[in-house]
Amino acid sequence: MTTKVSVSGSLRNRLVIILTGGAAFLAVILYVAVRLLAAQVAQQGQDNILNASMSSVLDTAVLRDGRVALDFPYSALSMLTTDADDRVYYAIYEEENLLSGYQWLVSPSADASDGTRFESMAFEGDQLRVATGARTLIGPNGPRRVFVSIAQTQDALSETLNASTRNVALLGVGFFLMSSAVAIWAASTTSGQMRKLATSVTRRGPQDLSPVSKPVPTEMAPLVGSLNTFMSRLDQTLTRSEDFIAEAAHRIRTPLATVRSHAEATLQRVDREENRKSLQAMVRAIDESSRAAGQLLDHAMVTFRAENLERNEVDLAALLDELVIRMTPAAEMNDITLTTELDRPAVLQGDAILLQNAFRNLIDNALKYAPNETEIIVKVTSAPSFVVSISDEGPGFEDDEVETLSGRFVRGKNMVNKVGSGLGLTIVQEVAAAHGAKLTLTNKPEGGACVTLSF
Numbered sequence: 001m002t003t004k005v006s007v008s009g010s011l012r013n014r015l016v017i018i019l020t021g022g023a024a025f026l027a028v029i030l031y032v033a034v035r036l037l038a039a040q041v042a043q044q045g046q047d048n049i050l051n052a053s054m055s056s057v058l059d060t061a062v063l064r065d066g067r068v069a070l071d072f073p074y075s076a077l078s079m080l081t082t083d084a085d086d087r088v089y090y091a092i093y094e095e096e097n098l099l100s101g102y103q104w105l106v107s108p109s110a111d112a113s114d115g116t117r118f119e120s121m122a123f124e125g126d127q128l129r130v131a132t133g134a135r136t137l138i139g140p141n142g143p144r145r146v147f148v149s150i151a152q153t154q155d156a157l158s159e160t161l162n163a164s165t166r167n168v169a170l171l172g173v174g175f176f177l178m179s180s181a182v183a184i185w186a187a188s189t190t191s192g193q194m195r196k197l198a199t200s201v202t203r204r205g206p207q208d209l210s211p212v213s214k215p216v217p218t219e220m221a222p223l224v225g226s227l228n229t230f231m232s233r234l235d236q237t238l239t240r241s242e243d244f245i246a247e248a249a250h251r252i253r254t255p256l257a258t259v260r261s262h263a264e265a266t267l268q269r270v271d272r273e274e275n276r277k278s279l280q281a282m283v284r285a286i287d288e289s290s291r292a293a294g295q296l297l298d299h300a301m302v303t304f305r306a307e308n309l310e311r312n313e314v315d316l317a318a319l320l321d322e323l324v325i326r327m328t329p330a331a332e333m334n335d336i337t338l339t340t341e342l343d344r345p346a347v348l349q350g351d352a353i354l355l356q357n358a359f360r361n362l363i364d365n366a367l368k369y370a371p372n373e374t375e376i377i378v379k380v381t382s383a384p385s386f387v388v389s390i391s392d393e394g395p396g397f398e399d400d401e402v403e404t405l406s407g408r409f410v411r412g413k414n415m416v417n418k419v420g421s422g423l424g425l426t427i428v429q430e431v432a433a434a435h436g437a438k439l440t441l442t443n444k445p446e447g448g449a450c451v452t453l454s455f
């Protein structure tokens with residue numbers, strides 16, 4: 001029997017989400033960091049070449065007749081050649097005067113120091129990188145400052161950068177996929193431990209309340225600890241109630257038996273008819289109570305066992321054989337013949353004690369309600385499924401009572417003179433339900449009751 005458990009999310013899914021979320025975040029950081037680094041390295045490369053080119057031009061600056069003269073070495077341009085055919089611009093100033101090149105490049109007054117200055121600027125929709133250097137030439141008319149700026153578009157640089165961006169993106173995705181696989185694996189192994197515990201508990205027989213002894217991870221120890229405590233408490237309670245049922249049966253039946261034997265003994269000695277009548281009524285009442293007590297306890301036992309059903313191999317034929325032998329003396333007292341028609345073997349999984357109790361109640365009813373000198377047939381068929389039927393030649397069931405007779409304490413209205421409690425068919429019904437069987441009460445066409453249990 002499993003009960004419904006209210007569930008809120010899955011630990012495994014939660015773990016997977018957290019771990020893959022973390023992996024995605026790290027992958028993005030990795031991508032951004034590597035891309036920034038690549039951009040920096042690429043820019044550094046272009047700056048170095050621009051610087052070399054600009055210096056090689058600046059180095060040729062001389063004063064001739066008090067005027068600045070420069071050479072444009074071929075290497076200064078050739079070193080700037082790129083795969084993407086980047087365009088190159090230049091500007092040469094003497095102090096504030098543009099000697100050659102593009103006016104718009106950089107204003108020389110902006111920087112007076114001798115170091116190289118790098119700048120990025122936009123020109124006609126292109127990104128330009130500009131390297132500017134200055135040199136001071138000493139002539140007869142005093143010092144003259146020369147400025148050289150070389151600029152280059154950045155097509156080749158962005159191409160390299162795009163290519164490396166693609167690779168970095170691939171790297172990030174690969175990193176994410178690998179981390180996700182690791183995350184799923186980690187989450188599965190962790191939740192696998194819990195599943196293992198759950199299966200080991202579910203696989204137990206209903207009677208097995210021994211503590212879980214397999215080693216479990218530390219985090220699960222408190223749960224398993226309380227589970228063990230709970231099961232040992234349950235075990236104690238069950239044992240106690242079983243003992244209680246047996247004890248109660250004993251305590252009720254013993255004094256009743258004593259009272260009955262006293263009443264019977266007195267009956268032998270009493271002659272007055274009215275006294276005999278009341279003693280006989282007393283014996284009957286005692287029988288009735290004793291039987292009711294017995295049925296009540298049987299019913300308690302059946303309910304208890306049905307909730308903790310033990311399933312063992314039971315041979316219905318052998319079980320009924322034994323039962324018929326045991327009940328034959330009682331049948332013979334009324335000249336009733338107990339006949340068996342048994343398919344052998346008829347083995348099913350069930351609780352022998354419960355099944356025996358149910359069949360005993362059915363044979364008991366047949367003996368009780370069938371007239372003397374008749375036959376009761378106890379039958380088992382094993383194909384296509386197991387069916388046990390017990391039929392007699394008595395009055396049978398009232399049609400309008402068939403539905404209600406298996407209720408607690410319900411007795412048929414035509415059974416006035418028979419000792420009974422109305423619990424017999426209730427017990428049979430509960431045993432049938434515990435075994436997944438169906439109880440049917442019918443009347444034979446030729447008369448007489450026929451009770452079947454179909455498994």
Ligand SMILES: Nc1ncnc2c1ncn2[C@@H]1O[C@H](COP(=O)(O)OP(=O)(O)O)[C@@H](O)[C@H]1O
Pocket residue numbers: 361365366369370392394395396397405406410411412413414415419420421422423424425426449
């Ligand atoms: N073999 C039978 N023939 C006729 N009636 C039966 C038979 N078995 C059971 N009944 C009817 O079903 C009722 C309920 O049966 P049961 O629960 O065994 O109670 P009890 O036998 O104590 O009366 C009986 O009172 C009787 O009316």
Ligand SMILES: [Mg+2]
Pocket residue numbers: 361364365420421422423424425
């Ligand atoms: Mg009965």
